[in-house]
Amino acid sequence: MPSKKSLTAKPARNLFSSTLDAQSIFLGDNLDVLKGIPNKSVDLIYIDPPFNSDRNYEVFWGDKKELRTFDDRHGSTGAYIDFMRPRCLELARVLKPTGSFYYHCDWHASHYVKVMLDQIFGENNFQNEIVWKRFSAKNDAVRYGRGHDAIFFYTGSKAYTWNPKYGPFEPDYVEQNYRYTEEGTGRRYRLSDLTANKGGGDVDYEWHGMLPYKGRHWAYSREKMDQFLEEGRIVFRKTGMPVYKRYLDEMPGVPLQDVWTDIRLHAGAKERIGWPTQKPLPLLKRIIEASSNPDDIVLDAFCGCGTALVAAQNLGRRWIGIDVSPTACRVMADRLTSVCHLKEDRDFRVIGMEFDPVALRRMPPFEFENWAVISLGGVPNRAKVGDKGIDGRIYPTHALPKKAKKPRQMTIFDNWYPIQVKQTDKIGRPDVDQFEAVMVRENRPKGFMVGFEYTSDARREIDRFLRSAKRAIIPVTVEQILDADPELARKLV
Numbered sequence: 101m102p103s104k105k106s107l108t109a110k111p112a113r114n115l116f117s118s119t120l121d122a123q124s125i126f127l128g129d130n131l132d133v134l135k136g137i138p139n140k141s142v143d144l145i146y147i148d149p150p151f152n153s154d155r156n157y158e159v160f161w162g163d164k165k166e167l168r169t170f171d172d173r174h175g176s177t178g179a180y181i182d183f184m185r186p187r188c189l190e191l192a193r194v195l196k197p198t199g200s201f202y203y204h205c206d207w208h209a210s211h212y213v214k215v216m217l218d219q220i221f222g223e224n225n226f227q228n229e230i231v232w233k234r235f236s237a238k239n240d241a242v243r244y245g246r247g248h249d250a251i252f253f254y255t256g257s258k259a260y261t262w263n264p265k266y267g268p269f270e271p272d273y274v275e276q277n278y279r280y281t282e283e284g285t286g287r288r289y290r291l292s293d294l295t296a297n298k299g300g301g302d303v304d305y306e307w308h309g310m311l312p313y314k315g316r317h318w319a320y321s322r323e324k325m326d327q328f329l330e331e332g333r334i335v336f337r338k339t340g341m342p343v344y345k346r347y348l349d350e351m352p353g354v355p356l357q358d359v360w361t362d363i364r365l366h367a368g369a370k371e372r373i374g375w376p377t378q379k380p381l382p383l384l385k386r387i388i389e390a391s392s393n394p395d396d397i398v399l400d401a402f403c404g405c406g407t408a409l410v411a412a413q414n415l416g417r418r419w420i421g422i423d424v425s426p427t428a429c430r431v432m433a434d435r436l437t438s439v440c441h442l443k444e445d446r447d448f449r450v451i452g453m454e455f456d457p458v459a460l461r462r463m464p465p466f467e468f469e470n471w472a473v474i475s476l477g478g479v480p481n482r483a484k485v486g487d488k489g490i491d492g493r494i495y496p497t498h499a500l501p502k503k504a505k506k507p508r509q510m511t512i513f514d515n516w517y518p519i520q521v522k523q524t525d526k527i528g529r530p531d532v533d534q535f536e537a538v539m540v541r542e543n544r545p546k547g548f549m550v551g552f553e554y555t556s557d558a559r560r561e562i563d564r565f566l567r568s569a570k571r572a573i574i575p576v577t578v579e580q581i582l583d584a585d586p587e588l589a590r591k592l593v
């Protein structure tokens with residue numbers, strides 16, 4: 101029945117029996133899911149939990165930016181740390197001694213987070229606080245603009261995976277240090293001393309009439325110096341002292357520092373999918389390349405729209421994602437499909453809590469709406485605010501044109517049935533009245549309501565509306581969706 105994948109999935113427990121089940125997205129509270137992951141089994145962990153921002157943040161769905169709200173309120177910084185501590189303890193348990201842990205946060209709680217992480221991972225395993233300049237400029241009338249995030253980097257021990265990264269040289273560094281330009285090739289180079297303060301073996305010989313400076317030794321053997329000369333790498337100063345010609349274009353760059361100003365997720369960036377807290381792929385690429393190797397396991401336990409998973413997949417790493425939001429899981433599964441060309445259930449899986457009426461009643465309204473609409477094979481509405489009584493639309497398959505000719509393509513989009521979702525215990529007559537108004541306003545012959553139950557008054561009104569207005573309201577129950585009722589499937593087309 102549903103054209104889109106339903107959000108129901110297999111239970112998360114006991115999945116990691118002996119080996120790690122990678123290329124999996126787990127839908128559930130990470131505290132529960134992490135308990136199923138064996139000790140010391142993960143190479144790299146990146147987390148970007150909801151900040152202690154004491155505000156709602158908005159989720160924009162799809163390219164037309166549907167406005168939704170998520171609640172990331174934590175009553176106080178203390179409550180936020182209380183929420184994060186058991187999760188970080190679990191994360192520390194699953195991290196390999198050679199592994200690395202990155203915690204992404206900002207000024208709201210970063211100082212408290214650092215103290216907590218020192219206690220959990222050990223001060224000696226703290227490696228860096230990365231300052232990521234997130235915004236080019238933030239206007240703030242009463243203080244300096246708060247334009248950066250903090251990313252704390254810890255390791256499982258002193259012996260950890262580390263692949264040094266390099267950044268470009270600053271222009272003034274190049275000007276000062278690579279002062280010469282080779283005639284003919286135009287290559288920039290510097291001249292480096294060929295002596296060293298430590299000796300060993302035959303390193304005090306005379307070479308082309310020169311001895312090392314007093315108290316120093318040649319840095320290379322006589323044979324190596326001859327080879328450099330043959331390769332055109334030696335320049336003799338006026339004094340006769342040989343020096344080494346080091347080309348700028350052969351240098352890897354400046355070892356990357358802990359202030360990152362070169363990565364930004366611009367408003368119009370192609371990778372942007374509309375998730376409000378989406379982080380840029382190059383940021384995750386950098387972290388994953390520096391702190392893991394191909395085939396290593398990368399875990400993101402708050403994975404949102406799955407940026408870390410996409411970056412890990414692109415870099416040939418195995419990955420595990422966890423998110424408590426069904427919407428996030430659906431968004432990241434679609435992203436892995438469209439961006440990485442993976443096929444769900446073949447190349448990766450979404451594993452999660454089974455939905456039952458109790459869990460659905462407790463879900464945030466926005467998640468419940470998305471669950472209901474997507475389960476019916478519909479498309480969630482683009483605007484939460486001002487959605488005019490429509491939570492989603494079903495585009496019936498019979499509406500698809502036989503030939504994709506341009507004029508008929510318009511009919512696909514005009515042929516839709518509205519869906520209205522109510523999380524209340526019983527849908528009553530006033531709810532039906534409101535939906536009837538929507539059906540008449542939009543001139544729809546059919547529409548779907550989703551709820552847990554309907555009052556008999558509501559059902560009578562639905563029948564009356566069909567007889568008088570010749571418009572069919574299909575009252576769908578949550579139970580019918582959970583049971584994949586074949587009768588319902590027939591009504592959807």
Ligand SMILES: C[S@@+](CC[C@H](N)C(=O)[O-])C[C@H]1O[C@@H](n2cnc3c(N)ncnc32)[C@H](O)[C@@H]1O
Pocket residue numbers: 128129130131148149150151375377378379380401402403404405406407408422423424425428
């Ligand atoms: C800031 S977003 C992550 C954004 C992500 N880094 C990206 O680039 O898309 C935080 C995510 O944590 C999820 N989350 C919050 N509490 C959670 C929990 N207890 N278990 C799992 N995920 C949780 C939220 O649903 C949200 O998607």
